[in-house]
Amino acid sequence: MHVNRFGAEGSRPLLLLHGGGVAGWMWEPMRAHLDQERRILVPDLPGHGRSAHQTYTSHDDVLPALEKLLEHEGRPATVVGFSLGAQLAVLLAARRPDLVADVIVVSAQAVPLRAVGPTLALLGATAGLARQKWFAKLQARELFVPPEHLHDYVRTSAGISRETLLNAVGENLRFTPPDGWRDFPGSALILAGSKEKSLMKRSAAALQEARPLSEREIVDGCGHGIPLQRASWLARRIESRTR
Template identity: 70%
Template sequence: MHVDRVGSPGAPPLLLLHGGGVAGWMWEPTRRHLTDDRRLLIPDLPGHGRSADQDYVSHDDTVHQLAAVLEREERPVAVAGFSLGAQLAVLLAARRPDLVDRVAVVSAQTVPLRAPGPMLALLRVTAGLAKHEWFARMQASALFVPDDLLPRYVQTSAGISRDTLLHAVGDNIAFRVPAGWSAFPGPALILAGAREKQLMKISAALLHEALPQSILEIVEGCGHGIPLQQPAWFARRIEAWLG
């Protein structure tokens, strides 16, 4: 799994986990507004971007790989994840609290779909559309990908295999709040956009209810894409939360 490491080796680390269908480049708008007093760990998750040669197998497998990355750090790490990456952040915090100092969860679905079979069957048939630029551009608009990153999105989308798409989406739509989440001892920030589907706001509330010391915020004016839609605000909020 490819991991970019940005900043001074001695600075406190922050792991940034991207969503499905994008790659580590999605954090570039946020990085432009962050100060330099953090060391950023920015992976391309399996099956995405510069890790596209390794198919996405499962959330469990990916969390195992991410834990191996964090084990090489000399201290617990702050973690922030978006969408698919937010689910992984929750799993990391629940399973390896020894590695996670605090966690920011942005737009994580925690309510499983009742009938995933038809959706996955349709996805299996239409997976090839992701390789077409017109389709990638349509999807980019829904994620609020800025114009300067659109070529990166098109390239990433074209490189995602059918297996990666099916495995990542399959685990995404079956995700529930993991048992260990309620025992996570660190601070947690849970964000969802006010204009997201009701399912996402319910999911955020479930995460908050399971972890009483967490902070829940519904971000006005945002849909499913807070870090790309409002990168300056998001960077300020994360830095304030990191303290």
Template identity: 60%
Template sequence: MSRCMHVEHHGDRQGPRVLLLHGGGVGGWMWMPLREHLDHRTHLLIPDLPGHDRSAQEPYSSHDDVVRDLASILEDDGPSPTAVVGFSLGAQLAVLLAAVRPDLVDRVVVISAQAEPTPAPGLTLGLLRATSGLARVRWFARLQAKELFVPPALLDDYLRTSAAMTAQSLVAAVGENIRFTVPDGWSAFPGRALILAGSREKSLLRSSAEALHSALSGSALEFVPDAGHGIPLQQPGLLAERLEQL
């Protein structure tokens, strides 16, 4: 069984199953725009990852621990093959889940995943520890929401999530994020894979998308024109089309 991770189910429980994994610092609510474009017969599983929003009481520990929890959630839900869609932090988890549990995943959409380590991670995490309290300051949180393209209708959700996240979970999640590399097993994933990044994202994320694509023969790679680090919120209609075509 998984730890205390909040999971919502939407759509038809007998329909095709899709697991949606949000990015760091947000929550399952970020998929609301995408949900409006998906067939209501789809069975959506939408967790709040540990340390985030309604799972804030469960500290984020490591990607490996979270992937084990996600696998348990899928196993408990039934044997249906699953499409996994992940954004940013959630995209790394989607890659890792597909790599270590391909028996549970038949399709994966990887959006804006960093797959090359950030230089000097210790300095980055030290600065993050020193400034982690800013996440609970409304003016700063509003600036961060703008960087992620959070629409006004979801701003309160973002502010709530930022206020609830502890420094411990923030540092742990970011530490895993900036050290992530293409995992063993990804190159052998037998399902279909689409790797997306915005054309206006940082060069590290664009090169990471290329690295993930190069490592998995048969995967598809697309740089979304005029998109930054926020494809699910900027272009949910395009994302829904790509998922349905995969």
């Protein structure tokens, strides 16, 4: 799994986990507003970006690589995840609280979809569209990808295999708060955009209900793209909670 590392080892690491269909580059607008000296880890998850040669099989298969990454750092991390990456952040916090000091969960679906089978069948039939530049541009608009990263999005989208797409989306649609989430001892902030689908806001509520000590916030004016829509705002929230 390709990982970009910034800053010197020794301080509390910040692990940034991207969403499905994008890659580590999605954090660049926000990273520009963070302390440039802090330790930051930005992986390209399997099947995405510079890890596209691997297939995304399941959340459970990805977690050991993320655990190994944090074990090497030697200090509990702040973990920030978006969408698919936010589900991984929740799982890391639930299963390895020794590696996670605090977690920020951005737009994680946590209410499973009922009709997963038909949804995946339709997705499989139309998977080739992701390789079409015009379609990728439409999807980029939905995620609020800025113009300077449009090429990155189009390239990433074209590199995602049908198998990775179906596996990642299937995991995303079936996700529920895991055992251990309620007992996570660190701090937890759960974010969703006010303009996201109601499912995402219900998911944020479900995650907070599963761990009542967490903090939940609906970000006014945002859709499914908080890290790109409010990059500087999110950076400030991270800095204020992790210093």
